[in-house]
Amino acid sequence: MSADAVQTGLGTAGSDAAACAPETASSIEPLIEHQSLEADIACAGFGPAMGGFLTTLSRAWTENPADPAFESRVAPGMPLQVLCYERADDIGAGVSGVVTRAEGIRASFPKLNPDEIPMAAEVRRERVLYLLDPVGASRRSSLLRCGDALLRGAGRLVGLKDHALELPWTPAFLHKQGGLVMSIGQFNQWVGAQLMGAGLVQIWPGTPVSAPIFAEPPVMTVNGGKRRCGVRGLRLADQGVDRFGAPAEGFMAGMDVHARLTVVGDGPVGAVGQALDEKLGLPLGHARREWGLGMKMVIELPPDSSNPHQLDQNTLAADGVPKGGGKDERLLPGTVWHTFGYPEPEIFGFLYVHPNRLVSVGIFVPSWMGNPARTAYRYLQHYIQHPALWKHLKDGTLRSWGAKSLDESGRRGEPFLVGDGFARIGEGSGSTNMLTGSGVDEAWTTGTQLGEAVLELLRAGRPFTEENLAATYEARRRASRVERGSRQAEHARDGFHHGFVRGLMGMALAGLSGGKLSLDAHIPPAAEQIRPLPPQMKGLKLKKAVTAAMEDGRPLHDALMSARGWPEIPFDGRLLVTHQDALLMGGKVQAMAGFADHVVFHNRGLCIGCEVKTCAAMCSGQAITVGTDGMPAFEREKCVHCGACLWNCAQSADGVHGNIEFRAGSGGLHSAEN
Amino acid sequence: MSNPLHIVVCAGIVPDPLQTLEPVSGPHGPGLKNEMVLPAVLDPWAASALYEAAHLAAKHPGSKVWLVALGPKAKLQQVMMTVAQKAGFELVPVDGPIGGFPDAHSTAAVLAETISAIAGLDKTRLLLFGGWESASRGAGITLQLIGEILGITDQFQGVDRIDMRADCSFEVLERVEGGMHQESVCAGLPAVLGWATGTLAEPRNNPQTGMSNMRTILPALQKARPVALSGDSLRYVAVSLPRQQRATRVVKDMSPDEIARELVEWMGAE
Amino acid sequence: MESILVLTHGNEASALTKASLEAVAAGMGLASRLGAPLSIGIVAADGSAAASALASAGARLLAVSGAAFAQPRYATDAAACQALCRAARASIVLAPESARFARVMAGVAHRLGGFIDTHITALGGAEHVEVTRWFYRQRVEAVLSRAARPWFLLLDAGTHAAFAGAPGSAQTEQVAVELPAPHTTVTGLRAPQQGAQTIRPDAGLLFVAGAGWTKKQADGQVHTSEAGQIILEFLRGSGASLGSSKSLVDQGSEGQPVLPFLTHLNQVGQTGATPRHPKGLSTCCHGEEPHVVGWRFIGERRAISLDPNCGWTRGKADVVYVADAFQVMTKVNALLAARKA
Known part of the structure; x- marks a missing residue:
C-alpha cells in the first residue's frame, strides 16, 4: 500500500482504525464516533x-509559494x-533552560541575533566545578570521601574555594563555546x-494528541518481508470527559486528523511516541532504560549586594578576561x-546566566541514582544553597x-525513525547526546533533516512511504553529526552503573577517545534501577516516614530527606519556598477542565504493596x-507533565510495563521563562 | 428566528492570571516588567462575551461575530491560536500597545473607529459585546465609551444572561449590588452588553473551528493597523506593588473545640 | 479654580444609598480642602427625602425627579446625570461606584467632553487632585492625575465614611431632563436562586468556601450535602457573606456535584469580586494568589486548612488553623446556636 492510498478513502474513524489503534480510553469505545478532518x-x-521541521518547510514555501x-x-x-498540535496551553510553556552549541539552529538562522530572543545570550565563559558536600x-x-578529605586538606593550594574545586579546563566534549544560553520557552515562542x-x-x-491512527494491517514489502504498521494521522484527546475518561457534560470525542505524513515530535514521554513504541517495538538491541529528571529554577539576581560582578565591564580586559x-x-x-x-555524587548541576540578571539553575536526577527517594525539588533547594552558588x-x-x-538512553533508545506515513524527530527519536549533555540542537537538526527530506519527496512527487522516508530523512540523519555524536555517546555513561567514580572515568574515556573507549x-x-531501601533507611522505616509526612501535612520527600540528615530548608518566601509555593510562584500550573486524568495507576494492589513509592517522591509537582x-492519588491540576512517574514506578504486573501509565493530558506549566 | 445578528466583541489580552506581576516605569509611562514575555490570555470576562456571542450567533442563522482586539500583533497571534479553537469569529486586530495603563479614552476612540470601519457591519443589527471590566485596567468604561461614540444608548453592564426574542427585542440580566440581578427588556438593537461570567462554560477546543477561523485570522493579523494611543490627559504620579505580607500565626495543635471557641470569640467582636 | 459636583442616587424607596452618602462625605472633604464650591445632584423618583438627608451638607442641591428615574437604566440615568452636570458646571464630578452609576458615567463623561476614572479608593494630592486606584485586579496600585476637565471620579464603596448630617429642610433646584424615547424597560430584581441570599455586602465577616469542601474527606468519601448544610447553618447563625474560590464555583459547570447555593456571583478573586469586609474566614481553600487578590480589602484574615503549607500561611492570613473545617465549623455552629439560645 502506498502512502497515497493511505490518505484517501477517509471517513469517520471506528472499526477500520481499531485494528491497529492502541487501546486508549477513547478508542476502545466502539460506539463513539470521532469526527475527522483532512x-x-x-x-x-x-x-x-x-x-526545525516546520521552519525548514515554511521557509521553502515562503521563498516560492508557487512551487507546485x-x-x-x-x-x-x-x-x-x-x-501541529501541542499539549501545553501555550507554545512558550516549555520547561528547559539550555546551553546549546546551536550549530543546527544557526544553520537555519545564519544571521541569528540573540538579542531578538528574550533571555538568549552568546556563551562567553564556561566553568566546571566539583562540589564537595x-x-x-x-x-x-x-573512595569519594577519601578524595574529598584530601582536597579539603590541600585547600586553597589546589584552588578549593567555597567547598568547590574548579577544573583547570573544560573538556572539549563539554564545551559550548560559540553557542547560546537560552530559555526554551522563549525560543519556542520566537x-x-x-x-x-x-x-x-x-x-x-x-x-493534546492521544494516539496515532494506525493504517490498515501491515502488508508485505516488495522483498517479501513484513512491513511495519503505518500511520495515517493523529487522534486528539477526548474533551468533556470525567477524570476516568467517560463522556460527561460537553463531551467532544477527540477528532481524527488524517494526513499523508504524520510527524511525531512529542518528546520522550509523549503519548504518540509511546503508542508507536508499543505497537512497533524498538529496533533489535534498543531499549529505553536510562532516564533523568531535569529540574530548574529561573532566578532573578539582586541588582547589587552580593553580586558586585553583575554586568561590571570595568574589571574586564578587552578580551573579556578579568584584569589581574x-x-x-x-x-x-x-x-x-x-x-x-553535590547534592549527591550522581546529581549533575548547571547554572546558565541570561541577560537582565536572570539565571537558570538546575539539577539532573538520573534513574541510575538507584535510591528510591529521588527527591528532586528538595535536592534542588540544597543545590542552590551550596556555598559556591549561594553567594551569588x-x-x-x-x-x-x-x-x-x-x-x-540516547541512540540506544532510538525507535524506528520512519514507517509508512510517519517519521519521528527530536528527543523521542533518541537524538539526545548524553556525552556532551546536549539535546536541543540535535533535536532541532533532526527536524530540519526531516524538513529537507519532505521537501525532496514533495518536489519529486514521491509518497511518504517507509522506503522513501528512510532514503531521504533517515539517510540524512545517519550521515550527520547527530548520528556521529550519538554513536560516540552510546556507552559514555555506562560506567555510572558501577558507581560515580567509574562513571566519571568512563565518561572521560569516551569523551577523550571520541567514543572509541x-x-x-x-x-x-x-524500574529495576530503583533499589530497595538503602541501609541507612533501615532505622527510619519508610512507612513511618510516610505516615509522619501525611500526619504533619508535609510532602513525603521532605520527611525522607530530613530523616536522612539533610537540614531543614530555611524558607524565606522569596527564593527558598515550599514545593507548593514553587508551583504557585514559579511554575503556575493549570489544567483545563474536561480532560481525563492522564496519570493512571493500573493495579491497585501493586501500588498499595509498593514500599518505595518513588512515584510520589519524584513527582515534580506534588501531583501524586x-x-x-497506601494508594497513590493523582491530582491533574498540579501535574507539570514532567513524566517522571512513568519511569519511577518500581512495580510491574507483566514484567514489561510499569504500573503507571502516562497518557496524553491537558495543562501543565504556565511559564514562558523556562 | 430569521433575524441575523451582527455581534462585535471587544476583547483585549491580559497576562495569564497566574503570573507574578511587577510594575516598571518606561519611556511611555508605567508598564509591567517583562510584559511581552509573560504568557497572555484573552481577557477572562471578554472571553465570556465571545463565547456568549458565538452561542447567540449559532441560534440566529446568518449571524456574524467579529472579534476586535487591540494589542501587539505578535501577542495577539499567539493568543488567537488558543482562542480560535473555541468559537467561530472573524478577527479584527489592531496592532497597539499591551497593558492596563494606557488611557481608556484613547483605547475606546481607536476601537470605535475600527468598528465603524468594519465592512458589511449593519449597525441596526449590532450587539456590541465585551467584558464589563478588563483584568488589566479594570475600569469598566471602555465599552460604554465605544457605545457612546457609536451612538448606542441601550447599555447593560455585568451581564450574565441574554434571551433574544424573534423580533430582536431581548431580556437581559445585569449584576447589581447584593448578589442580585436586574432584569430588563430592551426593545431592540443596537445595544451594548458588558459581560460578567455569563452562563456558558469555556467551550472545548474544536480543531475544525480553529482551522476555519485561521483562514481569516492570519491574513487579518498581517494587515493589522498599527496605532499609538495618546495619553495626554492622564498622568501617573506613582505605580507600586502593595506589600501585603502579614505575620501569619500557624496553629497546628489546637482541637476543633478550641479553634471553634477562638473563632467565635474573634467573630463576636463585631 | 475647581468646582465639585457629587452625584447621588436613591434606592427603590428614593432614600440615598450608603455609597452615595460616602461620595457626599468625600466631596465635602475635597471641596473643603480645595476651597471649591460644592453641588450635590440627586437622581431619584422623588428627591425630597434625599434632599432632606443632605440639608446639613452645606451644598447647592440639584435634583432630577420623576418615575423615569425610579429604576436604573442607561438612557434615563445618562440623561439625568448629563443634565445635572450641565446645571452644576462642575470641573470635578464625584459619584459612587454603584452598579447604577458605573453603567452610565463613562457615557456621561463622553457627552460632556470629559474624562473618567473609576474604582477610586482615595482622593489626595496637594496642589492638584490626585487619585488612587488599582490595576490588574488589585495587584498594582497607582496614583494618577488629569489636567483635563470635567473629570469624573467613581468612588469604590467602603473607601470613605458616609455622610451622616442631621436631616432638615433644604432648597432643591429641580433640573429638567430631556428624555429619549423609552426603549428599555426594567422589569425587576432577581435573587440568584432558591431565594438563598448569601451575598451580604454589609456583613462584618466574609466566609469563603474553597474546593476542599467537595473533595474526598478522611474517610475517602465526599460529603457535599453535609458541607452545604454546615455552610448554610453558619451563614444563618453568623450573618456572614458567602464567597467562594473559582475552583469551587467552576465545578458547577462541569456537571459535578457542587454546593447548590453557590454561583459565579459568589466568586472572590482574580475573575470574581473584591468585596470589602472587616474580617474574612477562609475554609478548605489553598490561598492561591489569583484567589487572594480578591481579599485585598478584607481586614483581619483567618483560614482553616488541612495543609500547613497552603498559601495562607505565606503571609496572606493573620491566623491559619491547620484543622478539618468540617469538624471546626460544626463546633462553631453549635457555639453560635448556643449563644443565640
Whole structure:
C-alpha cells in the first residue's frame, strides 16, 4: 500500500482504525464516533525538533509559494495543510533552560541575533566545578570521601574555594563555546511566532494528541518481508470527559486528523511516541532504560549586594578576561557552569546566566541514582544553597520553576525513525547526546533533516512511504553529526552503573577517545534501577516516614530527606519556598477542565504493596500523593507533565510495563521563562 | 428566528492570571516588567462575551461575530491560536500597545473607529459585546465609551444572561449590588452588553473551528493597523506593588473545640 | 479654580444609598480642602427625602425627579446625570461606584467632553487632585492625575465614611431632563436562586468556601450535602457573606456535584469580586494568589486548612488553623446556636 492510498478513502474513524489503534480510553469505545478532518501533514508536539521541521518547510514555501510541490492534496488550490498540535496551553510553556552549541539552529538562522530572543545570550565563559558536600548528608562512597578529605586538606593550594574545586579546563566534549544560553520557552515562542506569521503552518496549543491512527494491517514489502504498521494521522484527546475518561457534560470525542505524513515530535514521554513504541517495538538491541529528571529554577539576581560582578565591564580586559588574572566567578550573561558531586555524587548541576540578571539553575536526577527517594525539588533547594552558588543567589527571587524528563538512553533508545506515513524527530527519536549533555540542537537538526527530506519527496512527487522516508530523512540523519555524536555517546555513561567514580572515568574515556573507549555495563530497565531501601533507611522505616509526612501535612520527600540528615530548608518566601509555593510562584500550573486524568495507576494492589513509592517522591509537582490506604492519588491540576512517574514506578504486573501509565493530558506549566 | 445578528466583541489580552506581576516605569509611562514575555490570555470576562456571542450567533442563522482586539500583533497571534479553537469569529486586530495603563479614552476612540470601519457591519443589527471590566485596567468604561461614540444608548453592564426574542427585542440580566440581578427588556438593537461570567462554560477546543477561523485570522493579523494611543490627559504620579505580607500565626495543635471557641470569640467582636 | 459636583442616587424607596452618602462625605472633604464650591445632584423618583438627608451638607442641591428615574437604566440615568452636570458646571464630578452609576458615567463623561476614572479608593494630592486606584485586579496600585476637565471620579464603596448630617429642610433646584424615547424597560430584581441570599455586602465577616469542601474527606468519601448544610447553618447563625474560590464555583459547570447555593456571583478573586469586609474566614481553600487578590480589602484574615503549607500561611492570613473545617465549623455552629439560645 502506498502512502497515497493511505490518505484517501477517509471517513469517520471506528472499526477500520481499531485494528491497529492502541487501546486508549477513547478508542476502545466502539460506539463513539470521532469526527475527522483532512490535512497534508499532521504533527504531534511543538518543541525544538518540530520548530526545525516546520521552519525548514515554511521557509521553502515562503521563498516560492508557487512551487507546485506545496499544493495541498486535501484542499485543492490551497497550500499544504500543515497542522501541529501541542499539549501545553501555550507554545512558550516549555520547561528547559539550555546551553546549546546551536550549530543546527544557526544553520537555519545564519544571521541569528540573540538579542531578538528574550533571555538568549552568546556563551562567553564556561566553568566546571566539583562540589564537595558542605552539610555531610550526601551519600558518598568511601573512595569519594577519601578524595574529598584530601582536597579539603590541600585547600586553597589546589584552588578549593567555597567547598568547590574548579577544573583547570573544560573538556572539549563539554564545551559550548560559540553557542547560546537560552530559555526554551522563549525560543519556542520566537520560532512559533515566525512560523505562524508566515502563514503555512498552524500550531494549536492546548490540544493534546492521544494516539496515532494506525493504517490498515501491515502488508508485505516488495522483498517479501513484513512491513511495519503505518500511520495515517493523529487522534486528539477526548474533551468533556470525567477524570476516568467517560463522556460527561460537553463531551467532544477527540477528532481524527488524517494526513499523508504524520510527524511525531512529542518528546520522550509523549503519548504518540509511546503508542508507536508499543505497537512497533524498538529496533533489535534498543531499549529505553536510562532516564533523568531535569529540574530548574529561573532566578532573578539582586541588582547589587552580593553580586558586585553583575554586568561590571570595568574589571574586564578587552578580551573579556578579568584584569589581574584569577578565576572569573562573575555571573555575566552567557556564563555557563557545569557542576558535579553535590547534592549527591550522581546529581549533575548547571547554572546558565541570561541577560537582565536572570539565571537558570538546575539539577539532573538520573534513574541510575538507584535510591528510591529521588527527591528532586528538595535536592534542588540544597543545590542552590551550596556555598559556591549561594553567594551569588542568596538575595535572588524565584521567577520561574519547572521540570522535565530526559530520555538519557540516547541512540540506544532510538525507535524506528520512519514507517509508512510517519517519521519521528527530536528527543523521542533518541537524538539526545548524553556525552556532551546536549539535546536541543540535535533535536532541532533532526527536524530540519526531516524538513529537507519532505521537501525532496514533495518536489519529486514521491509518497511518504517507509522506503522513501528512510532514503531521504533517515539517510540524512545517519550521515550527520547527530548520528556521529550519538554513536560516540552510546556507552559514555555506562560506567555510572558501577558507581560515580567509574562513571566519571568512563565518561572521560569516551569523551577523550571520541567514543572509541568506554566502560560498558549491563543496564537494567528503569524500574529495576530503583533499589530497595538503602541501609541507612533501615532505622527510619519508610512507612513511618510516610505516615509522619501525611500526619504533619508535609510532602513525603521532605520527611525522607530530613530523616536522612539533610537540614531543614530555611524558607524565606522569596527564593527558598515550599514545593507548593514553587508551583504557585514559579511554575503556575493549570489544567483545563474536561480532560481525563492522564496519570493512571493500573493495579491497585501493586501500588498499595509498593514500599518505595518513588512515584510520589519524584513527582515534580506534588501531583501524586499517598493516601492513608497506601494508594497513590493523582491530582491533574498540579501535574507539570514532567513524566517522571512513568519511569519511577518500581512495580510491574507483566514484567514489561510499569504500573503507571502516562497518557496524553491537558495543562501543565504556565511559564514562558523556562 | 430569521433575524441575523451582527455581534462585535471587544476583547483585549491580559497576562495569564497566574503570573507574578511587577510594575516598571518606561519611556511611555508605567508598564509591567517583562510584559511581552509573560504568557497572555484573552481577557477572562471578554472571553465570556465571545463565547456568549458565538452561542447567540449559532441560534440566529446568518449571524456574524467579529472579534476586535487591540494589542501587539505578535501577542495577539499567539493568543488567537488558543482562542480560535473555541468559537467561530472573524478577527479584527489592531496592532497597539499591551497593558492596563494606557488611557481608556484613547483605547475606546481607536476601537470605535475600527468598528465603524468594519465592512458589511449593519449597525441596526449590532450587539456590541465585551467584558464589563478588563483584568488589566479594570475600569469598566471602555465599552460604554465605544457605545457612546457609536451612538448606542441601550447599555447593560455585568451581564450574565441574554434571551433574544424573534423580533430582536431581548431580556437581559445585569449584576447589581447584593448578589442580585436586574432584569430588563430592551426593545431592540443596537445595544451594548458588558459581560460578567455569563452562563456558558469555556467551550472545548474544536480543531475544525480553529482551522476555519485561521483562514481569516492570519491574513487579518498581517494587515493589522498599527496605532499609538495618546495619553495626554492622564498622568501617573506613582505605580507600586502593595506589600501585603502579614505575620501569619500557624496553629497546628489546637482541637476543633478550641479553634471553634477562638473563632467565635474573634467573630463576636463585631 | 475647581468646582465639585457629587452625584447621588436613591434606592427603590428614593432614600440615598450608603455609597452615595460616602461620595457626599468625600466631596465635602475635597471641596473643603480645595476651597471649591460644592453641588450635590440627586437622581431619584422623588428627591425630597434625599434632599432632606443632605440639608446639613452645606451644598447647592440639584435634583432630577420623576418615575423615569425610579429604576436604573442607561438612557434615563445618562440623561439625568448629563443634565445635572450641565446645571452644576462642575470641573470635578464625584459619584459612587454603584452598579447604577458605573453603567452610565463613562457615557456621561463622553457627552460632556470629559474624562473618567473609576474604582477610586482615595482622593489626595496637594496642589492638584490626585487619585488612587488599582490595576490588574488589585495587584498594582497607582496614583494618577488629569489636567483635563470635567473629570469624573467613581468612588469604590467602603473607601470613605458616609455622610451622616442631621436631616432638615433644604432648597432643591429641580433640573429638567430631556428624555429619549423609552426603549428599555426594567422589569425587576432577581435573587440568584432558591431565594438563598448569601451575598451580604454589609456583613462584618466574609466566609469563603474553597474546593476542599467537595473533595474526598478522611474517610475517602465526599460529603457535599453535609458541607452545604454546615455552610448554610453558619451563614444563618453568623450573618456572614458567602464567597467562594473559582475552583469551587467552576465545578458547577462541569456537571459535578457542587454546593447548590453557590454561583459565579459568589466568586472572590482574580475573575470574581473584591468585596470589602472587616474580617474574612477562609475554609478548605489553598490561598492561591489569583484567589487572594480578591481579599485585598478584607481586614483581619483567618483560614482553616488541612495543609500547613497552603498559601495562607505565606503571609496572606493573620491566623491559619491547620484543622478539618468540617469538624471546626460544626463546633462553631453549635457555639453560635448556643449563644443565640
